[in-house]
Amino acid sequence: MATTTPVFPLLLLLLLLLSAAAASPSPYLSPTTLFQNYQNMLTNFKIFIYAPAKPFTFQNPVASLFYNSLLKSPFNTQDPNEAHLFFVPFSPDTSTRSLARLVRNFRVKHPYWNRTLGADHFFLSPAGIDYSADRNVLELKKNSVQISVFPVISGNFIPHKDITLPPLNPSxxxxxxxxxxxxxxxxxxxxxxxxxxxxxxxxxxxxxxxxxxxxxxxxxxxxxxxxxxxxxxxxxxxxxxxxxxxxxxxxxxxxxxxxxxxxxxxxxxxxxxxxxxxxxxxxxxxxxxxxxxxxxxxxxxxxxxxxxxxxKHLVWNEEPQPLDAFHMVIYQLWLRRHTIRYARRESV
Structure with missing residues (x-):
């Protein structure tokens, strides 16, 4: 069973890092905002994971590590109504046709996709997915947050929306x-x-x-x-x-x-x-x-x-640690949790 990080040791760590960040120069875009938001993320962030069509694994080591850490994460919720974001799991070798079928199923069987046209959903694709003429795949590509392995093939990454995983260094x-x-x-x-x-x-x-x-x-x-x-x-x-x-x-x-x-x-x-x-x-x-x-x-x-x-924030651990690569990727998802929810029109 997943466990949460002890609060007091984490607060001490955050205070130490904030103190260090206050000294010039700082590697952070916004040190004060970062550590305040990070604590809020640990307390409140909820992710609903759709059940995959069939079991699969990622051959890419860092994608596999992120995926397995996410599955065991304390951020997961079984109640989609309390979720901030929804994770769409699929095999990296999924064809465009199968991916389109997957999104169509979400559209028909679940209410969550249609509320935002997938803008509060994210998926993991090591190489990223390219643009497609299929409406469903195009919505996934343009609206949902893509997580890929750095560096990403040119054209497969949309800045300000998509996220890359820090590389895994075995040594x-x-x-x-x-x-x-x-x-x-x-x-x-x-x-x-x-x-x-x-x-x-x-x-x-x-x-x-x-x-x-x-x-x-x-x-x-x-x-x-x-x-x-x-x-x-x-x-x-x-x-x-x-x-x-x-x-x-x-x-x-x-x-x-x-x-x-x-x-x-x-x-x-x-x-x-x-x-x-x-x-x-x-x-x-x-x-x-x-x-x-x-x-x-x-x-x-x-x-x-x-x-x-x-x-220090680019380090991957088999068991995620505070402020490591896994948590920083999750933090970037947390920053993307605010999406426009389209109200469903009632027939008159």
Whole structure:
């Protein structure tokens, strides 16, 4: 049986975090609002989960972890009349036709969908769903909150409505054992490279002694490489799973991408624009180096502290803990609970 978090230890934790957030700089968009709302969420938030058509599992590890945590969550209610939001469970390999049938069934068999045309519903799709000519799937896509795994395929994410799950980093457990400030900074930037993404750009970086390029399969000391680098470089769409580890170790994340992105995890909570950098591949390694060197030591110190503080909310636990990744995703759902409920017209 799911249990709620003890109130007094949680309040103490919230007060400590609020005190830390009050000091400049803060990684939060609105520290005071965050912690007040978070406590209200723990006390009041209710989610009704529809019974799935048949049992299924998510092969994606972080989607599976979120889904299983949600099923065991104390936020769940068996009374749909007290629910703020409704969760629509379906297998990630569900076809468009089957998805349309699912929504049609909600429309016919349950009153809740029609009240808002699905605006108080949410669903989990690791890659996100695309637009469809089918009315039912289009309503699900445009109205309901989609939760996907970061990063999301272009066109499958609607900013200000949809949510992404922070990546799951299997090696995150080594962070607690890593000594702080174990080494002096030897590199301007560290890139953990998959050997394929933006290969020309990566090859340029390899030729510059200020950058350390580490091909994943050859990595022997990732923690050491992070600790000896000022900035940690990530190709958007490549391997982003180690971002949380890098941030926790005080390495400022630099996302290399050629277009604006709005699907970063916890966009409603964290000030990503102040704790990270977005840099285009245009201009190559030379331009990247200019951008990184333009960050003053004062600015860098603030970004480093904010990145480290923000990383605490990007951690996934098998059993959810206060203010961890699971609870922050739920918090973003809580912020979306206010929807317009369309009054059903009575026939005259």
């Amino acid at each position: 995150a457990s080594v962070i607690s054992a890593a000594p702080e400030n174990a080494s002096t900074m030897s590199f301007l930037g560290y890139l953990k490279w998959d050997g394929e993404t933006e290969s020309n750009f990566a090859e340029e970086l390899k030729k510059d002694a200020d950058f350390l390029v580490d091909i994943e399969r050859d990595s022997l000391d990732q923690v050491g490489n992070i600790q000896t680098s000022k900035f940690c470089l990530l190709f958007y769409g490549g391997d982003v799973a180690w971002m949380m580890e890098a941030m926790a170790l005080g390495c400022v994340p630099v996302v290399i991408v050629d277009r604006p992105i709005q699907d970063l995890p916890l966009m409603d909570v964290l000030r990503w624009s102040d704790l990270s950098l977005l840099v285009s591949t245009r201009g190559g390694a030379k331009r990247l180096k200019e951008v990184l060197n333009s960050v003053s030591e004062e600015e860098y110190g603030g970004m480093k502290r904010m990145a480290s503080a923000a990383s």
